[in-house]
Amino acid sequence: MKTYLQAVSAAAICLATSTFAASAADPVTVVGWGGTWDKAYKDGVWDKYTEKTGVPIVMEEWGGEVAKVRAQVQAGNITYDVVSVEAPAMEVGCAEGLFVPLTPEITGDAANYLPGTLHECGVASDTWATVLAYNTDVYKGDAAPKSWADFWNVEKFPGKRGLYQQAQFTLENALMADGVKREDMYKVLATPEGVDRAFAMLDKIKPNVVWWSTTTQGIQNLDSGEVTLSDAFNARITNEAINEKKPYAIAWDAGFFYGTDYWAVVKGAPHQQGGLDLLKWFSIPENQAGFSKLYAYGTGRKEAADLIPADWKANLPTSPEHLQYGAAYDNDFWTEHKEALEERFKAWLAK
Template sequence: MMTTTPRLAALTAVLAALSVPAHAAEITVVGWGGTWDEAYKEGVWDVFEGETDHTIVMEEWAGELAKVRAQVQSGNITYDLVAAEAPSVEIGCAEGLFVPLSEEITGPADSYLPGTLHECGVASDTWATVLAYDKDAVGGTEPTSWADYFDVEAIPGKRGVLAQAQYTLENALMGDGVPADEVYEVLSTPEGVDRAFAKLDSIRDHIVWWNTTTQAVQNLSSGEVVMTDLYNARVTNEVQNEGKNWGIAWEAGFFYGTDMWAVVAGAPNEEAAIELVKWFSEPEHQAGFSRLYAYGTGRREAAEFVSAEQLEHLPSSPAHAPHGVEYDTDFWVENKEALEARFKAWLGQ
């Protein structure tokens, strides 16, 4: 929830300045590289440059908050705007590394999906971990629930599973009948953790573990597994660009995570970066990325600016969003170390 802070109050002058043309600036924007950056350049940054006097200088990183911290502490800041995972934005905001953003900049909070707006960040993309399957390999019985994923008698074949507790225990509980919006309530109890591991035990002999998305895609492509948990954009890429006959069981329920744009406090072009965030926060501008890449947006209204064909692949679409629940960052900050240790020990049994 966004709250008023002394620094936020100090942004009044900046907001006023946004109503008049700002001096042209070279805004250094730091993203995730590869096709993600390419989609942002074509769908968002080129449009911004065409509508303003500013230019975008693109850099890439791996989301290391320590890099922002070092720049701010040394006073030698080269980043203006960074795309960071939601937990990093939360930590960086608390440390004063990022600029707080008012609703005048981001638009109304109630127009965003839960978890896609933070006091210091606006969703750059929303991604989901979904149940993906090979339509040709499931014998005409396509899965519609995580219970189907765990039912190896009804749908024979191996299952791909991410080899870590986070993102996997949630799916196990959904497979055991827990609604997505109740998963963390159950997982917060010792009995709930036991229940998740017991569900994984039930198909242990049918699991092919993966650690990278490349492995997961290869396992499904080769026929080693008939279904797998996987990040939604990788499924869409294989369908659209490689001709795979794969499906996503959106109605089974899924969890989504968010990366966020955050303005670095004291950045050389802080004012222009805030102007960019304000521009980007308009639904039609957020949609520029999702039209080219199968990750969703923060603002619900952005769906109005994406084609029906592309909406089919977005976790934030009106059709899919009701089946999705945000990953609980606070839960994993508190419990990740213990649960990953237990998961590692369980794998070794």
Template sequence: MSKFLSTSLTLVFSSAIAMQAHADLTVVSHGGANKAAQVKAFYEPYTQATGTRIIADEFNGEMAKVKVQVDTQNVAWDVVEMEMPELARACDEGMLETIGEDPAISKLEPELLKDAVQPCGVGFFVWSTVLAYNAQKLKTAPEGWADFWDVEKIPGKRGLRKGAKYTLEFALMADGVGPKDVYSVLETKAGQDRAFAKLDKLKPYIQWWEAGAQPPQYLASGDVVMSSAYNGRIAAVQNESDLRIVWNGGIYDMDAFTIPKGAKNREEGLRFIQSVLKSDAQKAYAQQIAYGPVNRTAVGMVDANRRSNMPTDEANLAHQVAISASFWADHGDQLEQRFNAWAAKQ
């Protein structure tokens, strides 16, 4: 074999190995401002550091899209963003890889917020569903969910996410249940009936939303006078609007990165998740969008103005309640079915 041919073959094999080592990684987010922040803080730096190209896909949290890939053993997604209740249910149903005890992840646990590491996923930011309003449209600023339900005090349409989760909690808070007591009440049949009865009173005034981009649009256009909304979606447009957030009665949650069962690039997915949890990446993400870091060191690295708009700011956190992932894992199917039947009635 000639020296030239030998060198050429070596280069070909080396290139093949490099391509295999840096296979494309498909990462699925919930889109919008959140996705844009992830691209800047996570995807682009990871590609620059490793050579792995990130294919950025998105969905609205439809677990059926994950389930069909796993059931058919044709998993196209490598890393998927999930809310904690969906993570708990998907883990219970065997749809996800067990990664919480993997040394690559477990060694990071002391650096992260409590409960960030779960058996089948890792929280990577904290966000809230809050009451939002347009200060240009309202003479009286709402103070909480009781005002949201008071159509005589503040006339007009209200926006709510079309689903049982958050909606039932807000209904109970509007009915006088304290944020810290919401789940103990909602666990009872009487509490669930109470929440739906409260929703009955507001139903004629509700404009439902399903995608996170809709509440700021509805508020800006005047279609609704108030809406539940993701805090990051409101913060993202506050420089060019007069949209405001009421933290009182907000529900905060973590979004987690997971790996679907049978994903082709499990190890690369783990390396990506590790990179996302580092303090510099967490700070960069929080500077892009007003969601709180899960890395404890990163919290103090974010500038003070940005921190005041994050759900993890002490002043904001004091008036909110943590979502109960276990409650929704246990009761989600039943309550979503009841909600859908209720919403379909005229």
């Protein structure tokens, strides 16, 4: 009897200990892009991970500044565990040793990923596009803008229009408006004459621009009627049009560029292993698809795309019907030239 009671007691202690460990699991701090993007990740991915593992996810928002990660690492005061970064920032952060290299044990076979969605230090959090969006109450049917040249045509389309307040994305749009083909974009932009040409186009439209620096601000400008057309990230427009029933549409055939953001684990993070465990779970196709089922950005894993309903997949920039009008942002170009072009853009904006 004594042996039996000891066994029962030991089992009870073990159960209590494991229960306490699960309930007191250290949270993983995940830093994303905020707003409805974060909400889609919470509802479609992170809540499911917590339910499965007992590990809480603490969500924070940022603007993708790799300098913040660098400052935390240099100060020895790291508060981020996992961050979503744009491709140029991924290149810089990985090269500087700020992010943990990922092995196939974490990500799965690289052959199962779409081109450009897997990096030495990251796995795609989303594939997005910057597009031409407009108010369908103002521009109906054939009267709607159909090109970036239309966007720049303030006589045919009078009033204010929104543009993202940075060189990247904006310079490409300016050159498309001036007739540069997407496949020639970085040949042109890599020359001093090409950069001057882009800024000359911005000179033409500057008095008619309302600049935005966050997606929420860009949408608010459309909502208020301050602008009736704007560049925008595609999923935010789709969300507003379908889920919020707002009169917005995307001119996909105007042409667009698309890019990939990546999840990365900060090297030396307080919960570095927890972050790696999270990305290993996220890299399973059905878990990756949880985000894209709720938000109109593409996935990394090919199999994940197959799990998205066909009617919703048609809203993604990576859908065949849209991709014919798109081209990829040149990450190598922006890694090399971003600092100089953003400085020139800031100086131009201040004039």
